[in-house]
Amino acid sequence: MIEVMKAFVKESPLNWSDVLQGPYYDEPIIQFASADDPLFEEYKSIIGPGHATPKELIERSFGSGTYNGGSVISIVLPIHESIRKANRQQKERASREWALLRTFGDEYFLKAARIHLTDYIINLGRLAAAPLDADWYGITSTDTGPISNWSERHVAYAAGLGTFSLNDGFISEKGIAIRLLSVVTDLQLPSDPRSAATHTGNCLLCSKGNCGVCITRCPVQAISKNGHDKIACMKFVYGQGSREWAAQSGGEATSGAGCGLCQTKVPCESRNPMRNAK
Template sequence: MKEIIKAEIFRYVRENENNYSNKFQAPYFDEPLVQFASATDELFSQYKEFIAPEHLTPQEVFDIAYEAEAISPKTVISIVLPVSEIIRQSNRIQKEWASDEWTLLRTFGDDFFIDGLNDHLSRFLNNKGYKTVNPINLKVFKKYINEKGPLSNWSQRHVAFAAGLGTFSINDGFITEKGIAVRLTSLVTEVLIEPDKRKTESHTANCLYLSKGTCKACFKRCPVGAITEKGHDKIVCAQRCYGEESQSRAKAIGGNPKAGSGCGLCQTNIPCEFSNPMGMIKSKDGCNEEAN
């Protein structure tokens, strides 16, 4: 069943017309990465401590969706959608605000396409007899702000970490084998699938700065100085990405003002934009060891 699910996700991303911008003559997303976590992985319970007590577990997702039934989910499907080369390229040269391509990605890629992908995959599995839930569609799902900045009660990045798809960056992005310029989504299902193993227990292993003390490229790319040695100032970042000027910029080119123009400068024109830089270092080290 694992390969059937992956094949259907790949097919949808490749063929669905909503994954294409006629304006820019390019797809929003390239071929995805898909991995699976056990719904009973202890990390999901630990997230209540690491993130917030309100953060949902897969079991709570099912309890809310099927409150009249006693059903236990088995698997969490996590999907990485790499931003396409043309959109990333357009944002590399930006120094103050996101490119038009990156801005419209937030409306037509994030909203329309990813929502459609989630709905399709839910129907696909439900039709095969497996109850499947998109946590983002639950009435209890919320995005809010605390003293540290924006967060939600279902973190796609933390789900992806549980599924072994990558680790976090100093800028709070998520570095996968296809880089940090990605979007993430996930579903909870009662399909029993063998979980993928995490390559590391360190939640920052793929970040050059946090692992090696080098790089700082994203520090220099941030137009508002929200990324420093102390970490990522989520509040300053959010004001830039979702504030009034950002919303006006999105509206001016046909995007959804509520989505804002975003920024993405710290995800482009940096070493981890489209690959895992630590993976490249390890490969080189391995070659050196063999040579010796």
């Protein structure tokens, strides 16, 4: 399973940019959570009652009574150095390289990777479904910002891949400049432990009180020591200016250009900063 996805990331032509002359993503980290982990039920209180459990996902995909346990596969895809390097130089908006990542990495490659993994498992004669490709998947607007009914970050936390950060990103062992994907299956895979002391354990500011670089990197002041203004962030990341810059950069306007400034030129960009924290 792990080697299959590593090979796909390495070999897929969709993970290559002729414009950038390099890949969008580096070798992934892949871990597993039990589909019966009680944390998934807790997410209905933490995130919202509409957040699906693995059991609900399987039965929505394959019918009532088809769930007999299983696993959730969560994958961290580190963003390639050349894209991160370009974005480090930015102060007001995403780099051209990051804008291309939003369209061709995030929209095209991530979907292809989810399909590849689900098809691989189904060809083994087992059940598999990717929540983000389900017809019921959606994002709801609330007074505090958008909420999805399947959070890749919360799934990655359940699989022990890292923790949340001040800016609501996810800090893995390969840092915060990453993308995430997940697939639910009836395969019984060995669960990985959660080793972080708290759900923000990898964030220097939350754990040690001695960072906050992401606050200074945000071009719309959507991050403060009190947390992350999701609405201000969303308006900037998916607003008209972002869509125009995406198109000008060679991407698709509907994808937006993203931002990623708070994920680059920060101590957690490509590593877990708590590994060497004093």
